[in-house]
Amino acid sequence: MSEQQVKKPKRPMSKSLIMVRQQLADLYTEAGEAKARGEKIGWAASIFPQEICETLGLVVLYPENHSAGIAARHQADPFLQRAEGELEYNNDICSYAKINLSYIDTRNLEANNMPLPDFMLIANNICNQVTKWYENIGKRYNVPVYMLDMSFNHENFVTDSRLKYIRAQMEDIIASLEKLTGKKFDQDRFREVMEISAENKDLWIKANELQANSPAPLNGFELFNYMSAMVCCRGKRSTTEILKQLISEIEEHIEKGDSTYPGEQKYRVFWEGIACWPHFSHNFKVMKKLGMNIVATAYVRAWALDYIPGDLDSLIKAYTFTPSNNTPIETLVERRSRDLIKFKCDGMIYHLNRSCKVMAMQQAEIQRRLTEITGVPYVSFDGDQSDFRNYSEAQFETRMEAFTEIMDQHKAVREGK
């Protein structure tokens, strides 16, 4: 075998990545053990105020994260088929939901299984489909479904009446969970959880913002791997440790002037939307070949919930207004235009996600507005967060190749060539 044919050895997994994977595996183990002890287990929407559950000491799992994992490991097919066949769910609905509504009946993966829920926690700040999805589980498994209606914000601020309404619901849910689980809500512990969560939020923002460096210290896709810590464990000390480790690794790269991105970073891009989990490696492979690195995203920052520990109203405002799916388009555009400039983006990639209507149905208008404000060019591709069928490798490759030419033209104009 000649020297050229020898495959480059894979970069060893970073310590922080090993930690985050272990954290998630531990969470599933903990849930299984708690269930076996007869404790009540919850399933929650991804941006439900975990502070409530953490304060009560309840083990809660996150079906969205779980479905994404199934899709990323290419195990989604039998779940999707069963959902659309025997279970009569329409092909049109969210693929996270389809996978989960099918998985719930069998719960038999090699690892990371979710015990059956004893209660469901809805927070519709992400979308409306999660409401319908959890209604289905509530009905099919006869478990209580607690609704925290975050109410879409038409204004560019949280109205007092919305705040009051959400506060009343939170109080009601806390009382219901106390009654259901026999656990007590302790205000001191609540404050402590808020403090931990706020620190984790700061660390998460910092890790993301270090990508503003040139070259960006991380292969941007890697940040998606840490989302489980923010989605499932953002009120836990273990997340603090993971994020501190991640930041120290990132800072080491900055100091050395290198990056986990393999090769020259010719184009700095903003990724709009959820990762295309079933084709994560193909996305990366194509972008790597072209020298494109993700330096900014809006999606991962949806978990950077900014509030003052001890101030319940500020927590409520953060939960209803941080996810862009729950804000008016002006707010959404303003946040992205700021990041496009801050992270010195050459282009923006839009994942037109077949599963996520709330992200897809105004994407065209977002594209127009952002390009007008920032002049940053964009490209979009058809994909899906967890249904592998809604994607074409050829389309992705062709679009990305063409996009590099557009970004080159813009660069040339910018540099006066």
Place this chain on the structure above:
Amino acid sequence: MANLEARLKEVKTIAKSPKAQLKKYLAAGKKVMGCFPMYVPEVIAHAAGMVPMGMWGAQTEQKLSKLYLPAFACPLMQSNMELGLRGTYEGVTAAMIPTMCDTFRCVSQNWKSGVKIPMISFSFPQNRKLQASVEFLETEYEHVKSCIEEILGTKITDEALENSVKIYNEHAKLMMKFAEIVPDHLDVITPTVRHEVMKSAMFVDKAEHIEIMKDIIAGLEARPAFNWTGKRVVLTGITAEPESFLKIFEDNGLAVVADDLGQEMRQYRTLIPDEGKTVMERIARQWNNRYACPLAHDEEFSRGDHLLDLCNKTKATGVVVCLMKFCDPEEYDFPLYNKQLRDAGIPSLSLDIDQQPTNYDQARTRLQAFAEIL
């Protein structure tokens, strides 16, 4: 009093030409409020002296809407965007747009970006069991009211609201009465006629429609009950249109004896209650009392029971699901109520509803087969 035949002819004309109704009201110096689906507080606009008119799309080709929406947006929202962008709604003073599903959230943002008609937007509370949700909706409705007042430069008094509530409740009761007696008059009230009566209500001032409904009901009650020997079905979904779709039922001897359609009885089966400290609180409470609707979160999931109840009351032996394409709230409900129907021995058939010019050949074949098994 006009006779039954004349009134049925009248509702047909109205249902077929909302544009003519719009022109008629504008010519009479009236202001018209566009009402997106579903449950928008028409009564507030009515109290301001406006004529609320439904905006439920149309059979139309999508061209301009593609600038805003991908192909997997529901046809109803695509059509509303298309007609809004094209200027078809010209003359409408404003449009009330709630955010009841994911597509709706975005359509409200797209509308204000591209359509010239001002939008009055608000959110329905989805946690409907707490008193706080009523208070929240009252505030949302107060916002709607102040938007209307600002646009018109008038004040809406409580007295005017009370009066409009009376009219709306009287109208809803008549719609309930009509729905109740339809199964006894299936010779006259074909699926198409039933739909026209329902649909016409969206394009006529409710005070006028009360008179129409009184005549239709009186006309029907004056006739002997008709012994329908054909088959009876219940419709469920958002809409059951166009006429060519309903014609298939008639061709196959299927009578529509009840509906659970967003465009039809779902709107009318819940009155504005008497309980409430203020008239606005009463209007808000109506939302909390609504039931069996995929757009209103329901902890108990009462839709399956409601469909079974409709079948029992009307002696229907089957349910036809009129599934608005890409309507995810409807899609999520289907497996749940379908299981209940199956367990009760009631067969169902799910047919896609689109608003693009299309033929319903496939639906025809499937309905024929369905009629045979009933």
